[in-house]
Structures are given as C-alpha cells and as structure tokens.
Amino acid sequence: MNHIESILKIKKGELSSLEYLEKFIDQINKKEDEINAFITLNEEKAREKAKEIDKKINNGKEVGKLAGTPIAIKDSIITKNLRTTCGSQMLKDFSPQYDADVIKKIKKEDGIIIGKTNCDEFCMGTSTETSYFGPTHNPIDHEKVPGGSSGGSAAAIKYGASPFSLGSDTGGSVRCPASFCGTVGLKPTYGSISRYGLIAYASSLDQIGTITNTIEESAYLFDVIKGKTKNDSTSLKYPDRDVYEELDTDISQKTIGVPQEFFGEGVDQEVNEEVKKSIKDLEDQGAKIKSVNIPSMEYALAAYYLVAIGEASSNLARFDGVRYGHYSNKNKDWEDYFSEVRREGFGKEVKRRIMLGTYALSAGYYEKYYQKALKIRTLLKNDFERALNESDLLVAPTMPFKPFELGEKIEDPLSLYFADILTVPINMVGLPALSVPSKEEDIGIQIIGEPFSEGEILSTGKIIEEENQ
Amino acid sequence: MDKETIEKVANLSKLAVEEGELSDFKDELLNILDYFDKLDEANTENVPPTSHVMEIINKMREDEVEKELDNESALKNSSNPQEGYFKGPKVRD
Amino acid sequence: MNVTIGLEVHVQLLTKSKLFCNCGTNYRDSEPNTHTCPVCLGLPGSLPVLNKKAIEYGTMAGLALNCDIANEMQFHRKNYFYPDLPKGFQITQYDRPLGQNGEIRLDQDKKIRIKRIHLEEDPGRLVHPPSARYSLIDYNRSGVPLLEIVTKPDMDSPQEARSFLKKIRETLEFLDIFDGSLDGAMRCDANISLEGGGRAEVKNISSYKGAEKALSYEITRQKNLLRRGKEVKRETRHFDESQEITRSMREKEQEHDYRYFPEPDLPLIQLTEEKINSIKEKLPELPEEKRKRFLDQYEITKDQAKSLTTSKTLANFFEEISQQVNPKKTATWVTDSLMGELNYRDQSLSESNMNKQKFIYILEKLRDGDITEKGATKIIRHILDEGGHPKEIIKQKDFKAIKSQNLDQIIHKILEKNSEAVEDYIKGKEEAINYLVGQVMSETKGKAKPADTRKKLQKILEGYDG
Structure with a gap:
C-alpha cells in the first residue's frame, strides 16, 4: 500500500495516527533485533505525538502534509532533545539543543519521528559497518550489508519499520543503501534542502535525501523538506512547484543519455545487463537513447575522496571533548587532552580519513591534492554539462556490484572506496540523482538530471518502477 | 610519507597514534595516497578550481540579535561545567 | 641601530550581532555563556551566515584607510586547535581579503602602508582560575566580528607604533564602527627587529600604551643581546602587561600549518563598484x-x-x-x-x-x-x-564677577590702607601698582578682573597726580 494514501486516510479520520504508528512499532519489535536499523528509538514520544494529532483531527483542526505519519531519521541529522550520535562513540550521549531545518519542517507538517537510524560513523562508509553501534543487516539477505552510509534508513524502510525516511548523501550515502536494499533513494540538487542541522562530513558535497519504498513517497517527502532557509547560506530557492504534482510518465519527448564510463571496468556484468534492460524499457516507452561521455570520470573517485576528506578533517575538528561529546579527565595539558579524547572517541575509518585529509591540505601538498581535486571537479562539471546538453537525463547503474557480505571488504578500505565510483561524481557536480530498483531487487538504476530536475528524474524512475511491478 | 610525517599529521589532527598502530596506519595511508597519485596524470592546465559547485553570491543576513541559548542549554552537553563556564583542559599561560 | 616595526591590529567592529550568527556582541557586561547559539558554540550541524553590516563596516574602514576594496572576496578556514576555538578552525580571509594596499599618515606626515585588512571571528574567552589544573571557557565572545589590519614594516620607534594605533582608533571611531574605550576592543601583535638581528613577534598587546611599553622593552632586550654579540632569535614572545616585559612563548615545538582552504559553507561575496561608491558617499x-x-x-x-x-x-x-x-x-x-x-x-x-x-x-x-x-x-x-x-x-x-561700582569702592578702600605704595607709584615707581592690584584681587577673592582693576587703578592714581 502506498503510504500517501494512509496520510489521506488519517487526515479524513478514517485511520488513527496511533493505530497506524503501532503497526510499524510491531514490525520493529519483531525484526529490529536482527536488522539493527536504529540507533535510538523514539516510540514513547511518537505515541504521544500520534495521540495529539488524532485529537487535533477529531476536533476538526487542520493538520499538516505529513499528518501523523512516522518518519525514520538518519542519525546524522540533529533532533532536539533526541539523542543524535552520527554513528560515533564521540556523540554517544549527545542530546542536541536544536532541531535541523528539515526536522523543523517535518514537525511543522505533523510528521512523527519514530527513531534515529544507524549509519557509518560520521557517514564515512559504504556498508554501515563503521558504526559504533554495530552493523545494520540487509533485510533482503541478513548476511549482506545494507549499503551505506544511510544503511539504517534503507533497511528500516525495507523491513517495514517506517513508511518514510531521511538519509544524507555525500558520495552516494542515500543511493547506495537504496540500491542494496531495493528501495528508492533521492539525492536532490545541492542546495535544494537546507543542510542546517546535518552533521557535516564534507560541506560542499553533503545533501539530505529521502529513502522510501516508492517514487511517489519520495516526491511527497521531498516537497515537504525542500527549499531555501535563512540558516544555510548555500541553500537555494526551489522553483515554485510541487514535485509530487509534477510526476508524469510520458517520456516520448525525452532523450536518455547513457554515459559509457558508468558501464566500464569494475562494474559487474550482471549489473550492466539489468540496467540495460530498464533502458530498453524506456526506449520502448518512446524515449530516444543516446550514448554520451564523461571523459574525466576516471579521476572522479580520487578527486572526490580528496575533497571529502579534506573538508572532513576540518569539519570534525570541533569534536574536542569540551562543549559536548566524549570527554576525559580535564586536568591535563590541552594538547594531550584533545588527542586523547579524539583517539578514544573516533573509530578507525574516521581517523584514517582525518589523517589523510589533514595531509592533503597541509603545506606543500595542498596544490598536489586538494587544489588538484577542485580542478578535476571543474572538468567533471564541464563534462556533465555537455552530456546533459546532449540529452535530458542520464541513466546508469547506482552501484558497480550487488550487496556484498558483512565483513567482506571492511578490512580493505580502498576496495570499499571503489564501491562509490558511480555515485561520487554526482556529488562533485551538485546534480540531483535517484536510485530506483531494477527488475533485480538489489540492483539500483541511477537517474541523473540537471539542477532542480527532481520532478523529471522521479517521473522517469516511476516508469521503471511501473515496468517492474 | 614517513613515520615523522605521520606523527606531524597526527599532531596537526590531534589524534594520538600509538606506537603499535603506526606501521599499520602508515601502510594503509600509503596505499590510499598511492591511488590519489592518479590525479597527477590529469591535465588541468588552465583549469580553475571549483570550491562551490552552485554559483551563489552575496548570501548575507541583517545585523539583528535573535534568540540565544540560555546558559543551561548552552552547557547541557558539557561535562563538569562550573559557574556558568565550560570546563576545559589546562592551558599554559 | 635601525628599528623596524610592523603591526597586526585586531579591532572589534560595533555590529549588534556576531559575524556569523544572530547572537548579541555585548559580551563584556554579561554572565558567561549567555550570548551563544549552535553556531558560535560550534555545535555539530550548525552553519555560518554572514552579517551584512560587518562587510559594510569593513568596507568603510578599508576606504578610510585608503585601501583597494576587493570586488570579490571569499572566506577561508584557518585550521588549528585551541580550547577557546569552538569549531577547531577560525573563519577568516586569506588570499582574497576585503582590502589591500592602503596607507595612513601620522601627524608628523609619516606614511604607514597597510598591507591588507580582513574580517574574521573572535574566539571565546579563557579564564584560568588560580592554581587550577583546568581552564574555564566563556563563548560569549566567540564569533564577534574583528577587523584585522596588517601594516608593512614601516614604523621605526615604539612612539610611532603608538601614534599609529591612536590614529587607527581615531579614524575608526569617526566612522562609528569601533569604540576604543571598550576593554580589549583593540589588540595587536607586533613584529620587531633591529638591524642585524632576527625578528621577534610580540603577542598579547591590548592597548596603545602597552604597545609602546612592549616594543621599548623589546628594543632594549634585542640591543643588549646584539651588544654582547649574541644572536636575536626569530621567535614568538608574549607581552606580560602587568610586569611590562616580553617572554619567550616556550611552547612545545608548535607546528603552524593552518591548512587554509575556501570555506565551503559561505558563498562568494561580490561588491560592485556602485556598492563601494555608495558606501564611500555615505562615509562620514x-x-x-x-x-x-x-x-x-x-x-x-x-x-x-x-x-x-x-x-x-x-x-x-x-x-x-x-x-x-x-x-x-x-x-x-x-x-x-x-x-x-x-x-x-x-x-x-x-x-x-x-x-x-x-x-x-x-x-x-x-x-x-x-x-x-x-x-x-x-x-x-x-x-x-x-x-x-x-x-x-x-x-x-559666589563666583559672580564684581560689578564696576563695587570695584570702585574696594579700590578706594585699598588705596586708603596702602598710602605708602600710592606714594611710591606717584614718585615714579611703576611696579607699585602690581602690589595694589594684588591687594584688590585678594580682597575680592579673585572675583575682580585683573585687567579692569589695573585700568581703574591707573586712572585713579593719575587723578592723584593731577
């Protein structure tokens, strides 16, 4: 059942918000122990809120667009008075003093936060295995990873713990778990959703996104959280329209670009074939198919990692055990104190990235690494602009392979980095991208569009979704 | 990247790397840096760097005082605050 | 021996709210940590938003200091750790500052060139309880806008450095963007070297009197070293205001690698010539x-x-x-x-x-x-x-001046009492009149005007003669 219908029922008083919520809590009680999708559950407060909303409806009062529907929030997003850890020991007891802009919007529309979902520590990972709170299991196959870093959000959606969820995507962290868990993941245009209250990994790449079961649900949720706010100077005014209302499955006038580099070395044959089947379906629906190129793609992964870790090394400097977070005995010299707090509070992958990022920004290496990566970014931007001049949308695989076994790659960081090869270029250029399941549940199709073309890419995703039903 | 560089970077990042971890760490980092060297192949002559991907300019706000956190909320997540202050480690004067 | 001095001056701009958030800037009269928010506490997830007024004030200062104002500027992150720095980096300007190549003239018409001016945020304030093995931190000051003014090494005496600082204060106060009477509103670091010696950077100078004292101390110290044939080390020294001396910072081999990079959370700022001109026109x-x-x-x-x-x-x-x-x-x-x-x-x-x-x-x-x-x-x-x-x-x-008739009466009284002086005067001893004026003044407790008194006396005494 599409959860937007449930919202409408709640609004009409045909379904109580509390009753609806209890269904998801039941599911959590049944399966959460096996999956570990949540770091923090918020059942009691959620129930109170649901009762409040039911009361409002019974009293004939207006309720917001989310009318008492539960939402699972990735733990990289700040929630006032609700523990926010970002998957790290560093923040294991952190109870924020404020709400992220997206949370304010959700609360304003009467959404109910059901819990905070598991993620890689500070979103650094592709498998949700670097979380201090243990890995999340893929609901499709419990031995497999759910993808990452928003693995908890995708898994929660997949196993029915929540109808809607938010993730965050710096290099694929929404699209990857969406792909691995057979769900829909939208990483919107950079700047289309306020980042205020998203714990920063790499500021110029981070973007909050949605993970849901269906395209329509993603569009619906995106409409609630999109748009410029005064707190994020990089947020942009979104064109005045509702993406949900815009969904349109006529694709006969469109040209689909197929970027050749996304089907090359390192991408599994099985994945290639599945994606091509869906491209064929689009062609059958009347779309023109055109081969396009992203020549600088071969440098995208290295350039992405340098930008990401450079910014991360700075963004994570605030965790020093003074104002919040992990702390230790303060009766010592500050340099020793900081080093100790950070050594204890951060996990291995986070330390690795901070060290590398510090190195990449340090005197004598800035030009070779960080600045060079920013130049590659310019090349990528030019390549994508050209490709999207030649076509309306790009269609490619989301992940180069299917979900791998838990523990399979975690000891070899570089091999894990390679999993991001098809998603990171999109963050480097700020474009919107969607992952929608192919006919194979755990293979995602990535649809990339021009800035603010969320309506278009979701519409195309809807065609693929309908074909696969 | 030698031991000395790792120590320097660890000091800049305020991450204590213990003697035992050092060589493992070094190998992993070297492996990754090796991959990053791939960028040396790319021709970026006359290519400007892009630090902000969307072209936004002049985002500013008016000079107005708005709601501030009260002292209790400000200190809420800190350990052992004293008389309204955050407690921090020792600083040489 | 030639002395070369360059200054880096930090002045607090008088905006109502902080540089990157809406907290108030009045940290001096407040209880600790009562003007903070997620941004200036560096809470995870918070983001900076630039105060328009700070750019305007900075531009005014730049124009008054005859700088070239940048048409496009950017903020950078300066990365370093310190307990008063909530984000582990300071948002400042690096290779694209607000203004460059300025100059001002001191009263003796000496020209001091200004290398650059830029905006940056102030850190919090550290308190060291006596004998405590920890510190206390107040973030009310965190994020208050500072204008940094960097001069070329154009000053050659502590007095000149002091005049420069006074000049800066005077200029910025005329613009109503600065109040030098506020405690710690102007702080500076000084680079000072003597011919043939290394350069010392003196930190923690917080007044212009302090600047003169710190620099005079440094000159004596460096001179003595050079006289004894010793090396003047290139180092950072700390000015101890209470003892009026400078001390070597003696810190652990401090590595300064600030890893500047463009602040991704703040878009570029463009100032058109029109905008700059409109600020110029409004300049007081x-x-x-x-x-x-x-x-x-x-x-x-x-x-x-x-x-x-x-x-x-x-x-x-x-x-x-x-x-x-x-x-x-x-x-x-x-x-x-x-x-x-x-x-x-x-x-x-x-x-x-x-x-x-x-x-x-x-x-x-x-x-x-x-x-x-x-x-x-x-x-x-x-x-x-x-x-x-x-x-x-x-x-x-009773400060009222003695009226004319009253004065006449008093004069006559004095003349009667002092016939000897009168006679002396008539005999041609002109100084005698001074004595008489003095007597009148003392009689009136200074309420008579000396010039009037003298005139009146002369007139009357001339009458005696005739």
Whole structure:
C-alpha cells in the first residue's frame, strides 16, 4: 500500500495516527533485533505525538502534509532533545539543543519521528559497518550489508519499520543503501534542502535525501523538506512547484543519455545487463537513447575522496571533548587532552580519513591534492554539462556490484572506496540523482538530471518502477 | 610519507597514534595516497578550481540579535561545567 | 641601530550581532555563556551566515584607510586547535581579503602602508582560575566580528607604533564602527627587529600604551643581546602587561600549518563598484578632512584644529557650541582649559560631567562679564569633580564677577590702607601698582578682573597726580 494514501486516510479520520504508528512499532519489535536499523528509538514520544494529532483531527483542526505519519531519521541529522550520535562513540550521549531545518519542517507538517537510524560513523562508509553501534543487516539477505552510509534508513524502510525516511548523501550515502536494499533513494540538487542541522562530513558535497519504498513517497517527502532557509547560506530557492504534482510518465519527448564510463571496468556484468534492460524499457516507452561521455570520470573517485576528506578533517575538528561529546579527565595539558579524547572517541575509518585529509591540505601538498581535486571537479562539471546538453537525463547503474557480505571488504578500505565510483561524481557536480530498483531487487538504476530536475528524474524512475511491478 | 610525517599529521589532527598502530596506519595511508597519485596524470592546465559547485553570491543576513541559548542549554552537553563556564583542559599561560 | 616595526591590529567592529550568527556582541557586561547559539558554540550541524553590516563596516574602514576594496572576496578556514576555538578552525580571509594596499599618515606626515585588512571571528574567552589544573571557557565572545589590519614594516620607534594605533582608533571611531574605550576592543601583535638581528613577534598587546611599553622593552632586550654579540632569535614572545616585559612563548615545538582552504559553507561575496561608491558617499567626515574644514571655517589655530579633531565627541562638542558662542573663544576654552582639566583627571569628555549646555552657559556668562576667567576655570573644575550646573555653582560659590561700582569702592578702600605704595607709584615707581592690584584681587577673592582693576587703578592714581 502506498503510504500517501494512509496520510489521506488519517487526515479524513478514517485511520488513527496511533493505530497506524503501532503497526510499524510491531514490525520493529519483531525484526529490529536482527536488522539493527536504529540507533535510538523514539516510540514513547511518537505515541504521544500520534495521540495529539488524532485529537487535533477529531476536533476538526487542520493538520499538516505529513499528518501523523512516522518518519525514520538518519542519525546524522540533529533532533532536539533526541539523542543524535552520527554513528560515533564521540556523540554517544549527545542530546542536541536544536532541531535541523528539515526536522523543523517535518514537525511543522505533523510528521512523527519514530527513531534515529544507524549509519557509518560520521557517514564515512559504504556498508554501515563503521558504526559504533554495530552493523545494520540487509533485510533482503541478513548476511549482506545494507549499503551505506544511510544503511539504517534503507533497511528500516525495507523491513517495514517506517513508511518514510531521511538519509544524507555525500558520495552516494542515500543511493547506495537504496540500491542494496531495493528501495528508492533521492539525492536532490545541492542546495535544494537546507543542510542546517546535518552533521557535516564534507560541506560542499553533503545533501539530505529521502529513502522510501516508492517514487511517489519520495516526491511527497521531498516537497515537504525542500527549499531555501535563512540558516544555510548555500541553500537555494526551489522553483515554485510541487514535485509530487509534477510526476508524469510520458517520456516520448525525452532523450536518455547513457554515459559509457558508468558501464566500464569494475562494474559487474550482471549489473550492466539489468540496467540495460530498464533502458530498453524506456526506449520502448518512446524515449530516444543516446550514448554520451564523461571523459574525466576516471579521476572522479580520487578527486572526490580528496575533497571529502579534506573538508572532513576540518569539519570534525570541533569534536574536542569540551562543549559536548566524549570527554576525559580535564586536568591535563590541552594538547594531550584533545588527542586523547579524539583517539578514544573516533573509530578507525574516521581517523584514517582525518589523517589523510589533514595531509592533503597541509603545506606543500595542498596544490598536489586538494587544489588538484577542485580542478578535476571543474572538468567533471564541464563534462556533465555537455552530456546533459546532449540529452535530458542520464541513466546508469547506482552501484558497480550487488550487496556484498558483512565483513567482506571492511578490512580493505580502498576496495570499499571503489564501491562509490558511480555515485561520487554526482556529488562533485551538485546534480540531483535517484536510485530506483531494477527488475533485480538489489540492483539500483541511477537517474541523473540537471539542477532542480527532481520532478523529471522521479517521473522517469516511476516508469521503471511501473515496468517492474 | 614517513613515520615523522605521520606523527606531524597526527599532531596537526590531534589524534594520538600509538606506537603499535603506526606501521599499520602508515601502510594503509600509503596505499590510499598511492591511488590519489592518479590525479597527477590529469591535465588541468588552465583549469580553475571549483570550491562551490552552485554559483551563489552575496548570501548575507541583517545585523539583528535573535534568540540565544540560555546558559543551561548552552552547557547541557558539557561535562563538569562550573559557574556558568565550560570546563576545559589546562592551558599554559 | 635601525628599528623596524610592523603591526597586526585586531579591532572589534560595533555590529549588534556576531559575524556569523544572530547572537548579541555585548559580551563584556554579561554572565558567561549567555550570548551563544549552535553556531558560535560550534555545535555539530550548525552553519555560518554572514552579517551584512560587518562587510559594510569593513568596507568603510578599508576606504578610510585608503585601501583597494576587493570586488570579490571569499572566506577561508584557518585550521588549528585551541580550547577557546569552538569549531577547531577560525573563519577568516586569506588570499582574497576585503582590502589591500592602503596607507595612513601620522601627524608628523609619516606614511604607514597597510598591507591588507580582513574580517574574521573572535574566539571565546579563557579564564584560568588560580592554581587550577583546568581552564574555564566563556563563548560569549566567540564569533564577534574583528577587523584585522596588517601594516608593512614601516614604523621605526615604539612612539610611532603608538601614534599609529591612536590614529587607527581615531579614524575608526569617526566612522562609528569601533569604540576604543571598550576593554580589549583593540589588540595587536607586533613584529620587531633591529638591524642585524632576527625578528621577534610580540603577542598579547591590548592597548596603545602597552604597545609602546612592549616594543621599548623589546628594543632594549634585542640591543643588549646584539651588544654582547649574541644572536636575536626569530621567535614568538608574549607581552606580560602587568610586569611590562616580553617572554619567550616556550611552547612545545608548535607546528603552524593552518591548512587554509575556501570555506565551503559561505558563498562568494561580490561588491560592485556602485556598492563601494555608495558606501564611500555615505562615509562620514574623517579627522583629516574635519581638521581642514575647521581651519577654513572657524579662524582657529592649527594646533587647536588638531586637538579638536582627536575624537568625534570633542569635534561635535566644539562645533555645536560654536553655533552659539564665538568659535575662537570656544576653541580656546575647549582646548586650553577643558581638555587640560580632563587630561589631568584622566577623563574623557563623554564620561565626564561636562555637557554642551553647561559649557555654553559658562562661556556666555564669561562673555557678558558676569564671571571672570579665573571664575570660569573654577566652575569647570567644580563640574568635573562634583557635577552640578554652573548657574547653581556661581550662586553657591559666589563666583559672580564684581560689578564696576563695587570695584570702585574696594579700590578706594585699598588705596586708603596702602598710602605708602600710592606714594611710591606717584614718585615714579611703576611696579607699585602690581602690589595694589594684588591687594584688590585678594580682597575680592579673585572675583575682580585683573585687567579692569589695573585700568581703574591707573586712572585713579593719575587723578592723584593731577
């Protein structure tokens, strides 16, 4: 059942918000122990809120667009008075003093936060295995990873713990778990959703996104959280329209670009074939198919990692055990104190990235690494602009392979980095991208569009979704 | 990247790397840096760097005082605050 | 030995809210950690939003310091750890600052070149409880806007450094973007070297008196080293204000690698020529311009014009009084009498008990001959020390000048009592009249005007002769 219908029922008083919520809590009680999708559950407060909303409806009062529907929030997003850890020991007891802009919007529309979902520590990972709170299991196959870093959000959606969820995507962290868990993941245009209250990994790449079961649900949720706010100077005014209302499955006038580099070395044959089947379906629906190129793609992964870790090394400097977070005995010299707090509070992958990022920004290496990566970014931007001049949308695989076994790659960081090869270029250029399941549940199709073309890419995703039903 | 560089970077990042971890760490980092060297192949002559991907300019706000956190909320997540202050480690004067 | 001094001055801009958040900037009179928010506490997830006013104030300062104002500027992150720095980096400007290539002229017409000016955020404030093995931190100051002014090494004495700082204060105060009377509103670091020695950077100077003291100490220290054939190390030193000495920072091999990179959370700032010109047009009159205008407009002396324009309060005080009382007289009384009395009491005009109405009243009474100059001075002193209105003071303290008929009577009385002096005068001993004037003054307790008294005496004594 599409959860937007449930919202409408709640609004009409045909379904109580509390009753609806209890269904998801039941599911959590049944399966959460096996999956570990949540770091923090918020059942009691959620129930109170649901009762409040039911009361409002019974009293004939207006309720917001989310009318008492539960939402699972990735733990990289700040929630006032609700523990926010970002998957790290560093923040294991952190109870924020404020709400992220997206949370304010959700609360304003009467959404109910059901819990905070598991993620890689500070979103650094592709498998949700670097979380201090243990890995999340893929609901499709419990031995497999759910993808990452928003693995908890995708898994929660997949196993029915929540109808809607938010993730965050710096290099694929929404699209990857969406792909691995057979769900829909939208990483919107950079700047289309306020980042205020998203714990920063790499500021110029981070973007909050949605993970849901269906395209329509993603569009619906995106409409609630999109748009410029005064707190994020990089947020942009979104064109005045509702993406949900815009969904349109006529694709006969469109040209689909197929970027050749996304089907090359390192991408599994099985994945290639599945994606091509869906491209064929689009062609059958009347779309023109055109081969396009992203020549600088071969440098995208290295350039992405340098930008990401450079910014991360700075963004994570605030965790020093003074104002919040992990702390230790303060009766010592500050340099020793900081080093100790950070050594204890951060996990291995986070330390690795901070060290590398510090190195990449340090005197004598800035030009070779960080600045060079920013130049590659310019090349990528030019390549994508050209490709999207030649076509309306790009269609490619989301992940180069299917979900791998838990523990399979975690000891070899570089091999894990390679999993991001098809998603990171999109963050480097700020474009919107969607992952929608192919006919194979755990293979995602990535649809990339021009800035603010969320309506278009979701519409195309809807065609693929309908074909696969 | 030698031991000395790792120590320097660890000091800049305020991450204590213990003697035992050092060589493992070094190998992993070297492996990754090796991959990053791939960028040396790319021709970026006359290519400007892009630090902000969307072209936004002049985002500013008016000079107005708005709601501030009260002292209790400000200190809420800190350990052992004293008389309204955050407690921090020792600083040489 | 040639001395070379360059300064890095930090001044607090008088915005109402902080540089990157909406918290108030009034940290001085507040309880600790009561002007903070997620942004200036560096809470995870918070983001900076630039204060428009800070850019405007910075541009005004840049124009007043004759800088080239950037048409496009960017903020950078300066990465380093310190317990007062909430984000582990400071948002500042690096290779694209607000202004460059400025200069100002000191009074002796010496030119000091300004390399650059830029905006940055202040860190929090550390408190060291005595003998504690920890620190206490107040983030009320965190994020307060600072303008950093970096000079070229153009100063060659501590006195010159002090004049430069005074000049900066005076200029920025005229723009109403700075208040030098606020504690710690101006702080500076100084680079100083002597010919043949290494350069020392002296940190923690927080007043212009301090600057002069710190630099004088450094010159003596470096001279002594060089005289003894020792090396002057290139190092960072800390100024101890209470002991008036500098000390080597003796910190652990501190690695300074700030890893500057463009602040991704803040978009570029563009200032069009039009915008810069509109700020320029709104720029208030600067001390130099005001000085010239005063000279042209009021027939006062050069020295007076200079003194009257050392602060905006004083200049306005003078100018407003001059609308009602003769400007020349006003200038004399303000510069000679009032400023002298204020300096003696180490008071500034704005914090003293004097105001325009009172001063106008005094000058008018003086003009009308109701009080003497001596009386006027006494009234000014009385107001500065104890307050009150001149009208009341004149009444209570009997400062009223002696009227002409009354003076005649007193003179006759004195002449009767001092016949010897009178005779001496008549015999041609002209000094004798001084004695008589003195006697009248003492009899009237200074309320007679000396010049009038002398004239009257001469007239009467001439009559004796005839």
